[in-house]
Amino acid sequence: MIDVALTIALTCIALAVVLNLYRLLRGPTAPDRILALDTMVINAIALIILFGIREGTTVYFEAALLLAMVGFVGTVAYAKFLLRGDIVE
Amino acid sequence: MRRLFPHPGLTLLLVVMWMLVLNELSVGGFLLGLFFGTLVPLFTAPFWPERPPVRYGWPLIAYGLLVIGDIIVANFQVARLILFCRNRDLRSCWLSIPLDLQSAEAFTVLAGTISLTPGTVSADISTDGRHLLVHALDTSDPEAEVARIKARYERRLMEIFR
Amino acid sequence: MAAILDFVIAFLIVLGGAFALIGSWGLARLPALMSRLHGPTKATTLGVGGCLIASMLYFPSHGMSWSAHELLITLFLFITAPISANMIAKACIHGRHVYGDAVAKYEVPLPRPPHPDAEWATFGSTEAAKPE
Known part of the structure; x- marks a missing residue:
């Protein structure tokens, strides 16, 4: 049962990443693209976790944790750059 | 006490986070977490001078x-x-x-x-x-x-x- | 008992995947940037939350060791989601005059702060934003 659920969820998240990619390419503005990238990182975390469940190992969670941190810092840095034209004031 | 722990909530949060990152319950990990939990609020206190008026409960x-x-x-x-x-x-x-x-x-x-x-x-x-x-x-x-x-x-x- | 737990885990996994998809669908189809913000900040966060809770249940119930990192990722995502949404919203209201027609079609005009001397912090000096 869990295998079927995993297949469904992985398909859903793959579709979600495709939708994010559409928004990333389409824009139309820079904040749209930042938002698309941020959502893509969150979807990638979900993908890694589901893959970890499928493989039956917890080693992937460290990658997910790192991705969560780096993705957040990246989003804030991009938004800050748009706001001020500079990241560290 | 107040000078050593300017933000007790932050200290507690850092210790809990450190234990979660380590992913095990050990005395050594707790002590190292406590060390960081003491040091980080002390060094960041100049950016955050007043204790937030929060009531834990x-x-x-x-x-x-x-x-x-x-x-x-x-x-x-x-x-x-x-x-x-x-x-x-x-x-x-x-x-x-x-x-x-x-x-x-x-x-x-x-x-x-x-x-x-x-x-x-x-x-x-x-x-x-x-x-x-x-x-x-x-x-x-x-x-x-x-x-x-x-x-x-x-x-x-x-x-x-x- | 194990079958019920498996069912709960499978349900949470499907729910998580569905919410992640709905959030991204909202990002792709909603008309204005400020509306688009709503999809990812809420739906996607709960989507990942569902997957993480499922994995927190799955590993102990299948004889593997419990990992605290799931809990950490959940906490981290729920704390950072409002902050990144806030930063993007600030970038959006700051860029209204820059992007002009590309966003103006569906955006609602920004209200002025009711106080006569005040301005939204993105446009004004941040020093004055501190409460007395």
């Missing part, structure tokens, strides 16, 4: 549970709007919420709560710190929405931060 826990419940309800509402509502039927609008709270920490918690709960995202605060700018995805009555946020979240936060 039952109201804080009850507020956390209320917010978690609201997050789940919010998700179903937003999912319904995204799936079944046509773009031209969406009544998006900006709300300007007058604030009765006093401290910057309380504003932060309120803004975070608003961002995570039904159909609202907090966007900005006015320069005099008395109004919060909030974007609502779909509201029929902006006044009622402002009153709801004030009654549901701000009144509870007033009891926690004073």
Whole structure:
């Protein structure tokens, strides 16, 4: 049962990443693209976790944790750059 | 005591986080976490001079549970709007919420709560710190929405931060 | 008992995947940037939350060691989601005059702060934003 659920969820998240990619390419503005990238990182975390469940190992969670941190810092840095034209004031 | 631990909440948070990152319960890990939990608030205290007027206790826990419940309800509402509502039927609008709270920490918690709960995202605060700018995805009555946020979240936060 | 737990885990996994998809669908189809913010900040966060809770249940129930990192990721995502949403919203209201027609079609005009001397902090000096 869990295998079927995993297949469904992985398909859903793959579709979600495709939708994010559409928004990333389409824009139309820079904040749209930042938002698309941020959502893509969150979807990638979900993908890694589901893959970890499928493989039956917890080693992937460290990658997910790192991705969560780096993705957040990246989003804030991009938004800050748009706001001020500079990241560290 | 007060000089060694300027922010006891931050110390506790850092120790818990450190233990979670280590992923094991060990005395060595706890001591190293305590070491960082003491050092980080000491070195960052100049950026955050006053102790936030927060009261740890039952109201804080009850507020956390209320917010978690609201997050789940919010998700179903937003999912319904995204799936079944046509773009031209969406009544998006900006709300300007007058604030009765006093401290910057309380504003932060309120803004975070608003961002995570039904159909609202907090966007900005006015320069005099008395109004919060909030974007609502779909509201029929902006006044009622402002009153709801004030009654549901701000009144509870007033009891926690004073 | 194990079958019920498996069912709960499978339900949470499917729910998580569905919410992640709905959030991204909202990002792709909603008309204005401020509306688009609503999808990812809420739906996607709960989507990942569902997957993480499922994995927190799955590993102990299948004889593997429990990992605290799931809890850490959940906490981290729920704390950072409002902050990144707030930063993007600030970038959006700051860029209204820059992007002009590309966003103006569906955006609602920004209200002024009710106080006559005040301005939204993105446009004004942040020094004055501190409460007395």
